[in-house]
Amino acid sequence: MSLDGRICVITGAAGRIGRAIVERFQQEKATVVAVDILSVSLPGVDNVICDQGDPSSIQALEQHLKQKYGRIDCLINNGALGGYTCPIHEKPLEEYDDVMRVNVRGPFLLIQAALRLHLSNPSKELSIINMASIAGHRPGAGNSVYSVSKHGLIGLTKAAASEYGGQGVRCNSISPGMMEVPNVQGISPERFEKGAETIPLSRRGKPVEIAELAVFLASEKASYINGADYLGEHYCTQHD
Numbered sequence: 001m002s003l004d005g006r007i008c009v010i011t012g013a014a015g016r017i018g019r020a021i022v023e024r025f026q027q028e029k030a031t032v033v034a035v036d037i038l039s040v041s042l043p044g045v046d047n048v049i050c051d052q053g054d055p056s057s058i059q060a061l062e063q064h065l066k067q068k069y070g071r072i073d074c075l076i077n078n079g080a081l082g083g084y085t086c087p088i089h090e091k092p093l094e095e096y097d098d099v100m101r102v103n104v105r106g107p108f109l110l111i112q113a114a115l116r117l118h119l120s121n122p123s124k125e126l127s128i129i130n131m132a133s134i135a136g137h138r139p140g141a142g143n144s145v146y147s148v149s150k151h152g153l154i155g156l157t158k159a160a161a162s163e164y165g166g167q168g169v170r171c172n173s174i175s176p177g178m179m180e181v182p183n184v185q186g187i188s189p190e191r192f193e194k195g196a197e198t199i200p201l202s203r204r205g206k207p208v209e210i211a212e213l214a215v216f217l218a219s220e221k222a223s224y225i226n227g228a229d230y231l232g233e234h235y236c237t238q239h240d
């Protein structure tokens, strides 16, 4: 499943899942452009520090990709904010704005940039992978804003898949269940433990297990997979 020679842009690369994806893609010989608002201290990556919700930051990233590589073969929209757990009537509007800016506007801007690059040099396929969440299917108690953002990202996945499928673009999403380290703040240890008990595989997922799926979706083996969402195993459970 080699990604040899592919130019792969991975956002949220300084985070837990992002780091695992970077390492797996490097093992598959991809050229990795590691994007994050924080610096990414991993060897062998082209690290671009970028605020993904800011159009001028994305413009600079697009320019960098154009000048250095002339194309993009894979975009993984993995960077995101988690939000806090509290009921809707207590949510500060700032949380809504911040989370939507990073989790929906960010991937939208990145997809726009990737499509512009691809359409100006459409010789190779472009695979877009959006990191959604189980919360994009079934909101957990208190994480309404994060859930709205991930529903939006799944919608964006389907829109891009249907608009550009005929132009060498595949767009899919992955919806992990809660991983070994959750990304929504304020989840009590009790709720975290209880959640794990209800998972049929009896444990939470590891970042590398998400990375394996991303490698597959980026590869030619997934050449007829477009507009799909890979739901985390945790979805089988009924309660948080």
Ligand SMILES: NC(=O)c1ccc[n+]([C@@H]2O[C@H](COP(=O)([O-])OP(=O)(O)OC[C@H]3O[C@@H](n4cnc5c(N)ncnc54)[C@H](O)[C@@H]3O)[C@@H](O)[C@H]2O)c1
Pocket (backbone or CB within 6 Å): 011, 012, 013, 014, 015, 016, 017, 018, 035, 036, 037, 038, 050, 051, 052, 053, 077, 078, 079, 080, 081, 082, 102, 131, 132, 133, 134, 175, 176, 177, 178, 179, 180, 181, 182, 183
């Ligand atoms: N960890 C989980 O349990 C879980 C479950 C379901 C879905 N997910 C999703 O998987 C992805 C990765 O999750 P994670 O647990 O590794 O999260 P994480 O918090 O460890 O990593 C997220 C990364 O996004 C970066 N980021 C935040 N704001 C940014 C901005 N404005 N511009 C650029 N980068 C920015 C952060 O710096 C961080 O490195 C996210 O999309 C998350 O929603 C995670």
